Amino acid sequence: MPDAEPEVSNRSHLSRDAALLADTVREAGALALRLFRTELKTWTKGATSPVSEADIAVNDLIEARLRSVTPDYGWLSEESADDTSRLDKSLTWIVDPIDGTRAYLAQQNDWSVSVALVENGFPLLGAVFAPASDEFFFATRDRGAVLNDARISASTGDTISFSRIAGPKPLVERLKTIPSGESLHPRIGSLALRLVRVGxxxxxxxxxxxxxxxxxxxxxDLIVHEAGGEMTTLAGERLVYNGHDVRHGLLVAAGHARHTHIVEHFRKNPIE
Structure with a gap:
């Protein structure tokens, strides 16, 4: 089962950082929404990853707002060159200015702004904002998770309904044969948004x-856990952030009972 999450440290700036994060992500989302469905310059990063001038503009806004108030914190963003000094920081901002850029550029609504403050490898604060649908998810470690200021919670039980499970089709189908007439949940372009839908x-x-x-x-990750769910590797291991390697393998998020059921299934039926 997952390791226990660390307790919130006694930090005098927690309330300040929470307010700063919420205000910044809302402002960033508003900027992304203003640029949404406009004519944008785009290019490809690496082999296939799309980037637009909107990604960069939103990233610049977030960095300016957060780093001006917390210059001693580390910084890790999809759209910034990696500054490895973050590895020596106990507190690091981790940022995806537009999660789901393909959906954003395709003028679909399922994209988000995703920002976390990580403390010693574990999320302390987390915000995921879907501006096109005006859904603002926020969590503070050990204080619960909210959607537009209303508390949220993961679903209970351990049954499998494929219409309520999202993810890569080959991976979802490994749970078992999909019953006749039951459809997979439609794809959600933003991974962060896909995961917080569990919370x-x-x-x-x-x-x-x-x-x-x-x-x-x-x-x-934090939003799911604070909503009473679990998010781990398929082996049930918790994720640690702000390491040398920021890549992760196959993951699952679900409520406690269903998560246990799914992890046990993959232990018995491992992916080769």
Whole structure:
């Protein structure tokens, strides 16, 4: 089972950082929404990853707001060159300015702004904002998770309904044969948004393929856990952030009982 999450340290700036994070992510989301469905310059990063001038503009805004107030914190963002001094910091901001850039550029609504504050490898604060649908998810470690200021909780039980499970089709289908007439849940372009839907209770479970990074996951990880769910590797191991390697393997998020059921299934039926 997952390791116990560390307790919140006695930090005098926690309330300040929480307010700073919420205000910054809302402002960043508003900027992304203003640029949404406009004509944007785009290019490809690496082999296939799309980037637009909106990603960079939102990243610049978030960095300016957060680092001006917390210059001693580390910084890790999908759209910034990696500053390895973060490895020596106990507190690090982890940022995805637009999670789901493909959906964003395709003028679909399922994208988000995702930012977490990580303390010694574990999320302390997390915000995931879906501006197109005006859904603002926020969590503070040991203080619960909210959607637009209303408390949320993961669904209970351990049954499998494929219409309420999102993720890569080959991975979802490994749970068992999908019953006749039952459809897979539609794809959600933002991984962070896919995962927080588990915390919200609108999805029973969500999977992530083995190519996710810290910035895709850290904020959603905290929101899922604070909503009473679990998010781990398929072996049930908790994720640690802000390491040398920010890549992660296959992951699952679900409520406690269903998560236990799914992890046990993959222990008995491992992916080769």
């Amino acid at each position: 919200q209770g609108t999805l029973d479970a969500a999977f992530a393929a083995g190519n996710s990074r810290d910035w895709d996951l850290a904020a959603a």
